[in-house]
Amino acid sequence: MMLRSIKSLATSPSSHILRRGYASEAVPDRKVAVLGAAGGIGQPLALLMKLNPLVSSLALYDIANTPGVAADVGHINTRSEVSGYSGEAELGKALEGADVVIIPAGVPRKPGMTRDDLFNINAGIVKGLCQAIAKYCPHVSIEILLKQVCLYATALVNMISNPVNSTVPIAAEVLKKAGKYDEKRLFGVTTLDVVRAKTFYAGKAKVPVAEVNVPVVGGHAGITILPLFSQATPKANLSDAEITALTKRTQDGGTEVVEAKAGKGSATLSMAYAGAIFADACLKGLNGAPDVVECSYVQSTITELPFFASKVPRCFAPLSDVALVRLGKNGVEEVLGLGPLSDYEKEGLEKLKPELQSSIEKGIKFANQ
Ligand SMILES: NC(=O)C1=CN([C@@H]2O[C@H](COP(=O)(O)OP(=O)(O)OC[C@H]3O[C@@H](n4cnc5c(N)ncnc54)[C@H](O)[C@@H]3O)[C@@H](O)[C@H]2O)C=CC1
Numbered sequence: 001m002m003l004r005s006i007k008s009l010a011t012s013p014s015s016h017i018l019r020r021g022y023a024s025e026a027v028p029d030r031k032v033a034v035l036g037a038a039g040g041i042g043q044p045l046a047l048l049m050k051l052n053p054l055v056s057s058l059a060l061y062d063i064a065n066t067p068g069v070a071a072d073v074g075h076i077n078t079r080s081e082v083s084g085y086s087g088e089a090e091l092g093k094a095l096e097g098a099d100v101v102i103i104p105a106g107v108p109r110k111p112g113m114t115r116d117d118l119f120n121i122n123a124g125i126v127k128g129l130c131q132a133i134a135k136y137c138p139h140v141s142i143e144i145l146l147k148q149v150c151l152y153a154t155a156l157v158n159m160i161s162n163p164v165n166s167t168v169p170i171a172a173e174v175l176k177k178a179g180k181y182d183e184k185r186l187f188g189v190t191t192l193d194v195v196r197a198k199t200f201y202a203g204k205a206k207v208p209v210a211e212v213n214v215p216v217v218g219g220h221a222g223i224t225i226l227p228l229f230s231q232a233t234p235k236a237n238l239s240d241a242e243i244t245a246l247t248k249r250t251q252d253g254g255t256e257v258v259e260a261k262a263g264k265g266s267a268t269l270s271m272a273y274a275g276a277i278f279a280d281a282c283l284k285g286l287n288g289a290p291d292v293v294e295c296s297y298v299q300s301t302i303t304e305l306p307f308f309a310s311k312v313p314r315c316f317a318p319l320s321d322v323a324l325v326r327l328g329k330n331g332v333e334e335v336l337g338l339g340p341l342s343d344y345e346k347e348g349l350e351k352l353k354p355e356l357q358s359s360i361e362k363g364i365k366f367a368n369q
């Protein structure tokens, strides 16, 4: 299926995206930029993206220490060419031509802190990086019959920096201000919540973890993380008490790691894994693979909240100057609904709304001041 869609790309007017060098692999060239690449998440994420055969160019950016990481990762004998960029003067080069920009830049929690306690430092970092994305990642649109049609769009932005519940709205506002916002291209990475929910569920239900699916919706902090174990597969007969315990453990998964690391930061390795899964899904979507579905915190109308994590099927047309109709047809086609919720989940949904709403408002206010 994948090969078929790649072949159709090769014969389409946008075949120039099959660039030199890897014709035998028949995979389009894709540039991935990691901002914050020298950090605890950034380094293993750089490694995992270097192992991804869908990546042809890997740009590693940080305010310092990137040359060493780039030299190290660059020696691995996989497809992508690696380049390191250090300091703000080099940010533009890191971003130019990127298809996917992953942002794990910013400070992590220490024991006793909430994700929101990171807002004061990380909000400014994210704002600056998104201003650069607006500036250096191409975006051209034209008006046809009173409809704005996208020719080039910004890269897909995968926001990892916390508090995600606020940093995604900040990114949206910054991109809007610059006239570069496309709600189909901005994602809060909540994959780690799904990864945890799968692991904990498999352990409790005694089912093979590789077969487990659990949607996790809402946001990415405490009670705003709402795993839907009533929809988990394979089905298992878990008691209400077991479901409550699993829900709580998933919601507190980040804190569990922060406490175990005792002052040395938060989840890095499992986050790098989760970030790599999500970026891979974005690349597959961009390359035209069908039925790519992940949970992500995106602009949404499935509840009254403007941003909400839910299942998002992504089936992007490739970004190119002639993909006018296809982009119109194949953006994020829809944000999937929540499906049937148990009473416990319905209650959790109502409880999370005020906190999520206030984190969204906080982000919007910050970006506009
Ligand atoms: N979405 C999620 O599920 C998760 C999010 N996180 C968040 O990811 C962020 C990063 O965590 P770690 O990698 O553990 O932190 P870290 O401190 O190890 O690394 C952060 C990196 O960001 C860099 N940085 C700071 N300002 C920058 C800027 N303006 N431009 C580019 N790079 C910049 C730093 O130099 C550092 O290398 C934190 O905010 C953390 O809370 C962590 C785990 C899970």
Ligand SMILES: O=C([O-])CC(=O)C(=O)O
Binding pocket: 108, 109, 115, 162, 192, 253, 254, 255, 257, 258, 266, 267
């Ligand atoms: O808990 C934290 O601070 C980091 C994070 O978002 C997670 O591990 O889910």
